[in-house]
Amino acid sequence: MSPQPVLVAVVSGDAPFREQLLSALARGAATDARRHGDFDLQFVDCASAAELLQLARERGALQAAVLDVPALIGSASDPAALLGKLRAVRPELDLFLMVGEEDEAGDMPDAGRSRAEMQGTDMQSAHMQGTDIPGRIEWLDRADVKPSQLCRLVRGAIARRARTPFADTLRDYVYSAKDAWHTPGHSGGDSLRDSPWVADFYQLMGEHIFNTDLSVSVQSLDSLLEPHSVIQEAQELAAEAFGARHTFFVTNGTSTANKVIVQHLLGAGGKVILDQACHKSVHHAVILFGAEPVYLPASVNSRYGMYGPVPKAAIDAALEAHPDAKLLVLTSCTYDGFRYDLAPIVEAAHARGIKVLIDEAWYAHGRAHPAFRPNALDCGADYVTQSTHKMLSAFSQASMIHVADPGFDEHRFRENLNMHTSTSPQYAMIASLDVARKQLSLEGYSQLQRCLGIAARLREGIERTGVFRVLGLADMLPESLGDDGIQLDPLKLSVDVSASGLNAREVQLALFEDYGIQIEKVTHNTITVLVTLGATQSKVLRLLNALQKLAARGPVSEGEDSPPAPVSALPPLSAFAMLPRTAFFGPSRERPLDSEAGGINEGLLGAVSADQVVPYPPGIPALNPGQVITREVASYLLAQFRSGNGIELHGLVERGGRPWLRVVDA
Ligand SMILES: Cc1ncc(COP(=O)(O)O)c(C=O)c1O
Incomplete structure (x- = not known):
């Protein structure tokens, strides 16, 4: 492969200084290229902040910028403002700030800012973007910049992002290991390769599916349950790339990631405010951990059969009415792409001491391009779950949990996470998370x-x-x-x-x-x-x-052949008679939803559902365990059952052509 071009902007309002530095850097880059073949540093002339911002927007290959701070101070290209704007467009760029001695001494109060102030300002602008983790910044003495050293620093910074510590170690191991006397039992595919019956599976999947499928016996590959080397390093790089304080890899999808967070914050019970239309894993967590749910009504677009976001007024009202809640859970963006204006919502929750989990299963790409920002971490969410596999390049089930909670207790979180983590995680999946992070960092934009x-x-x-x-x-x-x-x-x-x-x-x-x-x-x-x-x-x-x-069959006139909308407005949420957990695990019996006469079973009204009953698509529960069955709910479910429009009704069981459901045994 030919070396990858890597653009590095050199930004200074001092033309002679810039020209001198650029030509020295070009010589340094040429020497550097002879020593290292992987990427080709190309320094680009930038006379102003505006030019740098334009370059950042137009050239995805830009990976770093060297800023001449004194020559930007006091100009329209004030460095602090520039850093904020740059981070908003390209948060991943490595930055090298050349400062003068005066800056260090802090005696340029009018002309500019000290190094510490600059750092502080960058922190602030980063915070405005929702995280107080600034991107990586290296400080250099302007009077003593050595081009060869600067080339090395730039190369080192980019090489750091280009590393995939776990995936690299996995590859090296595969090429060095010979015989396996450990799990998994296929032993690098040896059990299948020559079999007359199952060798075709080996052929289909390819050798590396098998020889990268290893186990905790291989200590150089670290431990997902107690990371201390290459997985830890990969997670730290991911935290940096996704703008979190901590990132944890999850090999059982966001379905598990959501449960881990609910367990971490509400494992011993407590109130959670959640979108009625959130993913079923959150509903499952409510059952598993004995949480007391406060459901937010999802909006409905029955013309197109979609559930939309929760109205802001309903979120505000729930936060107001339930200041004792421990957690607010929203999905942003949803499967259909609806994205909330999260900042004021997070602020309102935090004002009451309520933590915020945003399910970004569909939005792992959100940080890497300004068209998608601000994402949940930008808006101050405490916990964010992302299915890295849905929109980015990771394998199915590979997800990440990002944490920004200032009160985060890592040890307790680790204990909760490990309860959901297999002791035999799929290593290819972990490697794919590492690679997906590298890709997002270097070419996401x-x-x-x-x-x-x-x-x-x-x-x-x-x-x-x-x-x-x-x-x-x-x-x-x-x-x-x-x-x-x-x-x-x-x-x-x-x-x-x-x-x-x-x-x-x-x-x-x-x-x-x-x-x-x-x-x-x-x-x-x-x-x-x-x-x-x-x-x-x-x-x-x-x-x-x-x-x-x-x-080309041609349009039909409106209404012709158009099937009926299967999604009608959900009936109003009925009251909870008990906690979902109590209803789900307590004594129960099955009862028919309909009557012999054809209508709803009147005897069911007032009973308490023991199961979640979910019309699918789109998968939003009409009943949760613990909810009272009302006439509206029963009629809605019966109508869905009889509509013949192919809707599945999870939670109902068909017996003799009639729908039955499990209710709490009074
Ligand atoms: C909003 C939402 N959250 C979580 C999940 C679960 O994600 P995963 O498939 O990674 O377990 C999904 C899956 O479709 C989803 O739509």
């Missing part, structure tokens, strides 16, 4: 810029079919939430298919069966296309071509 271009091209192309239509925020968000500052993730495209004469499931099948294209999900009349880091221009061409062909 340019990759996301590319993804934004792909999403824009898809939008235009889909519009041009004249039949399919990409929904915008105004189509998707209920009107009453118009002032809540909700935004849409542009990488999640919800496409209305109703004018095609096909329902969304038919479009989904046609795309796969006729064109080999698999999309993310459907509602009754929308398909969702995810533009992940794996999106390519060729895939765009093929998808647009397929949609064009499907559209």
